[in-house]
Amino acid sequence: xxxxxxxxxxxxxxxxxxxxxxxxxxxxxxxxxxxxxxxxxxxxxxxxxxxxxxxxxxxxxxxxxxxxxxxxxxxxxxxxxxxxxxxxxxxxxxxxxxxxxxxxxxxxxxxxxxxxxxxxxxxxxxxxxxxxxxxxxxxxxxxxxxxxxxxxxxxxxxxxxxxxxxxxxxxxxxxxxxxxxxxxxxxxxxxxxxxxxxxxxxxxxxxxxxxxxxxxxxxxxxxxxxxxxxxxxxxxxxxxxxxxxxxxxxxxxxxxxxxxxxxxxxxxxxxxxxxxxxxxxxxxxxxxxxxxxxxxxxxxxxxxxxxxxxxxxxxxxx
Numbered sequence: 001x002x003x004x005x006x007x008x009x010x011x012x013x014x015x016x017x018x019x020x021x022x023x024x025x026x027x028x029x030x031x032x033x034x035x036x037x038x039x040x041x042x043x044x045x046x047x048x049x050x051x052x053x054x055x056x057x058x059x060x061x062x063x064x065x066x067x068x069x070x071x072x073x074x075x076x077x078x079x080x081x082x083x084x085x086x087x088x089x090x091x092x093x094x095x096x097x098x099x100x101x102x103x104x105x106x107x108x109x110x111x112x113x114x115x116x117x118x119x120x121x122x123x124x125x126x127x128x129x130x131x132x133x134x135x136x137x138x139x140x141x142x143x144x145x146x147x148x149x150x151x152x153x154x155x156x157x158x159x160x161x162x163x164x165x166x167x168x169x170x171x172x173x174x175x176x177x178x179x180x181x182x183x184x185x186x187x188x189x190x191x192x193x194x195x196x197x198x199x200x201x202x203x204x205x206x207x208x209x210x211x212x213x214x215x216x217x218x219x220x221x222x223x224x225x226x227x228x229x230x231x232x233x234x235x236x237x238x239x240x241x242x243x244x245x246x247x248x249x250x251x252x253x254x255x256x257x258x259x260x261x262x263x264x265x266x267x268x269x270x271x272x273x274x275x276x277x278x279x280x281x282x283x284x285x286x287x288x289x290x291x292x293x294x295x296x297x298x299x300x301x302x303x304x305x306x307x308x309x310x311x312x313x314x315x316x317x318x
Contacts, residue, residue, distance in 0.1 A: 103119050110211075245279070
């Protein structure tokens with residue numbers, strides 16, 4: 001389009017310039033060319049978009065301000081059971097309008113329940129919420145835990161990964177550890193390995209859960225029962241010094257089957273999940289060979305855990 005337009009413009013210029021005493025015809029192209037510096041408005045737009053908090057110049061995932069703020073709101077409501085919008089505005093230092101937008105989003109994700117004048121925690125999501133929400137929470141801590149866990153995996157091993165967001169962070173690192181056999185029930189984890197050379201990928205079927213973006217239920221547990229792997233790496237919703245927990249029975253069923261299928265068992269936890277309990281007991285902490293946790297864990301709890309299991313502490317990169 002541009003190439004064909006240029007000759008046409010020249011043809012008009014020549015036709016109009018045959019009566020030589022018409023200097024204004026030459027001034028017209030200059031007038032058309034003058035708006036070109038206005039392209040700086042585009043560069044200003046680009047500069048503006050680059051200054052937005054969502055931009056990641058190095059291609060590394062970073063926690064967006066709204067994600068950190070919503071996490072703060074969630075933790076506060078979980079601790080206090082209820083809160084008013086005014087309280088949360090004072091806590092986060094933003095306007096009431098911004099707080100209401102955050103609460104609308106958290107309610108949409110099934111994390112909190114709004115009522116007139118405030119918000120409360122949903123009992124079914126006190127410790128575990130939708131994948132969409134979890135992907136934006138504690139990213140740096142999960143990546144640090146994943147990096148330490150990746151050091152436990154050696155080329156040639158068979159590993160089983162659950163549908164946790166920490167396992168998803170680990171999957172991205174294990175691509176470089178091929179050859180591997182990878183077994184998973186998580187759709188997004190499977191996507192990371194699909195088509196990667198020297199990766200044997202085994203996907204576990206079952207009933208699809210939109211909340212977790214994975215396959216669960218009895219069919220999944222039965223498929224796991226037919227396998228045996230060198231290492232199982234899982235996360236869960238909550239733990240204290242002696243026991244691990246999860247809020248959902250179907251998830252517990254699958255995680256227990258995974259742990260039974262592994263020669264070595266590794267628990268991946270960010271510190272926000274510690275010193276908590278949930279409805280269903282998963283297994284004792286000492287059933288695991290290693291626990292990997294970030295350095296936000298309480299010193300007292302860390303000492304208690306080390307009495308029964310090998311604990312490795314990960315330090316998030318600032």
